[in-house]
Amino acid sequence: MLSLFIIAGTTLLASYFYTKLRYVRLTQYAHIPQLPPHRFWGHLKAFGELTQRGIPDRHPDKIFEETWISMGRPPLMLVDLRPGNAPMVLVPTHDIAEQISKPTQLFPLSTTKSPTWTHTIPIIGESSILGKEGDDWKDLRKKYNPGFTSQHLWRLLPLIIEKMGPFCDYLDRFSATEEEFSLEKLISNLTFDVIGAAVMEVDLQAQHMDRSKQSETIQQKYAEVKEEAEGTRSRSILALSFQDTGSLTPQLLSETSDQVRSFLFAGHDTNTGMLQWAFYELSRTPRALKAVRSELDEVLGPETDPQVICSTLAERGQHLLPRITYINAVIKETLRLHPPASTARITRPGSGFTVKTSTGEEYLMDGLIMYPCASIIQRDRNVFGDTADDWVPERWLGEAADNIPPSAWRPFERGPRNCIGLELENLESRVIIAIVARKYDFVKTGLGESALNANGLPILNNKGQYRVHSELYNKPG
Ligand code: HEM
Structure with missing residues (x-):
């Protein structure tokens, strides 16, 4: 009798799980375009196979793009990699990405962040601006925004330029010997130092600062800000964030430390990746390198010595840098074709957040990770035409650029949660390219x-x- 009960119970349970699995894999999101799902594996098996079909260690965005193209470029694409990841909707068009990032009545600060970032908590800390929502996020953004405005960053220009010395010394050494070297490592150290200088006005010496040393620096900056007379005040982003605060409580110290870590984390790899691609594209596009150098001749004079260019920029950069429009186009085009970051959002089940495609279909997005994939969106043929996959800085110059909808270029994402560091990135990249491109020729090996x-x-x-x-x-x- 007992064994009959056990058999019946097990059968019922198995049938329940099978029905549930069938529902989850085959029915729940069947209305969203997707590869045919496997009843047990969803898309896990298909993506595993697709990954093996090309260069196995290529970026997942590439695999998503290949799949999306093979499906005839639908307006959305479901990727069900459960249980590894929550079900995700790939967003390949700028009009839907814009609906996700802009403020709406339901989400006045734009849709909430997906918890996919939580694996970085040990690096950036629990109170990082990257993971905050609502008023907590608003307060932090309000506190740090002033330090990241271009108006304030101009004051930091001499600090940024100071960091160029060691970088150029290395380049001089390598160009004299013509030895192979890792540009990634050099740029990575430089961008680390630049962020350290801009955020804390300290020399990180491109080394990893441990938390106790970081706290010491924050305390020191805090004391400087509170003691210094107006006018001689520290210029750093951190100093500016302290201006309206009371005492430096342990909580404020810890929260500030988390923000500093977040700036280093969010700004370091992204900028390093973008600069590597920019120098690579310049090195293989003689037309563009020539245009960059002519522009530098015109704006900064024929001097090629980095030290002289550094002094010129430190003195008159605010007037000269806005004139280097071709280099700006190089940066924009590099970020278009090789965006180093993206966002991921999610809204709670029951929120009722829907998106509408250009042909009028509406999709409920609740409970699904929404991934506006910048590397696909920014290669949209409807926007960038036949040269969508080519590196063409000229598309950003003159009237041609007026035909590109602003939302089709989103390397820093858009809306309230866009990148706080975009002006810093732009300033740093312009300075680095202006100083380096005039003198050195890079050859990729x-x-x-x-x-x-x-x-x-x-x-x-x-x-x-x-x-x-x-x-x-x-x-x-
Ligand atoms: C090429 C350089 C950079 C790119 C492409 C980039 C891209 C992005 C993107 C796409 C986001 C949105 C992330 C999301 O919604 O989840 C973001 C946010 C953010 N970025 Fe950047 N970033 C760059 C440089 C920097 C720099 C230099 C800093 C600071 C020093 C920085 C600090 C931040 C912070 C703090 C956020 C979170 C903003 C918020 O939630 O309010 N980024 N960035």
């Missing part, structure tokens, strides 16, 4: 290196770029 003709010279393709042996690609971060 290994992956992405140019193919050479019988005379050992690179060969131009029909897009005005050097042909390569193998395409350079991003790996997962």
Whole structure:
């Protein structure tokens, strides 16, 4: 009798789980375009196979893009990798991405962040601005916004330029010996130092500052801000954030430390990636390198010595840098084709958050991770035409740029939760390119290196770029 009960119970339970699994995999999100789901594996198996079909360590965005194209470019694409990840909707168009990032009646601060970022808590801390919502986020953003405005950043320009010295010394050494070196490492140390200088006005010496040292620095900055007379006040972003605070409580110290870590975390790899791609694209596009150098000749004079350019920029950068429009276009185009970051959002079940496609269909998004994929959105053929996959800085110059909808370029995301560091990134990148591009020629070795003709010279393709042996690609971060 007992064994009959056990058999019946097990059968019922198995049937319950099977029905539930069928519902979750095959029915729950069946209305959203997707690869045919497997009744047990959802899309896990298909994505595993797709990954193996190309270069296995390519960035997941590439796999999403290949899948999305193979499906005929639908307005949304469901990716069900449960239980590894919550079900996700890939957003490949700028009009839907905009609905997710802009303030709405339901979400006045734009849709809430997806908890996909929580694995970074040990690095950035519990009170990081990156994970805050509502009034907590608003207060933090209000406190730090003034330090990141271009008006304030101009005051930091000499500090940023100071960090260029060691970088150029390394480049001089390598160009004298023509030895191979990792540009990533050099740029990474430089961007780390620049953020340290801008945020705390300290020399991080591109080394990892431990938490106790960081607290010491914060306390020191706090004391400076409170003691210094107006006019001689510390210029750093941190100093500005302290201006209207009372005493430096342990809680304020800990929260400030988390924000400093967040700025280093959010601004370091992103800017390093963007600059590496910019120098790579310049090195294989002679037309663009020539245009950059002509512009620098015109704006800064024919001097190529980085030290002289540094002094010129430290003295008159605020007037000169806004004139380097081609370099600005180089930065914009690099961030379009190789965006180093994206956002992910989610709204709670029952919120009633829907998006509408350009053809009028509405989709309920609650409970699904929404992933506006910048690297797909920013290659939209409807916006960027036949050259959508090509690196063409000129598209950002003159009247041509007026035809590009602002929401189709979103490397820093848009809306209230956009990147706080975008002006700092832009200033830093302009300074670095202005100082470096005038003097040094970079030649990529290994992956992405140019193919050479019988005379050992690179060969131009029909897009005005050097042909390569193998395409350079991003790996997962
Ligand atoms: C090429 C450089 C950069 C890119 C492409 C970039 C991109 C982004 C993106 C896409 C977001 C939105 C993330 C989300 O919604 O989840 C973001 C947010 C953020 N970024 Fe950046 N970023 C860059 C540089 C920086 C720098 C230099 C800093 C600071 C020093 C910084 C600090 C932040 C912070 C604090 C946020 C969170 C803002 C908030 O939630 O209010 N970023 N960034």
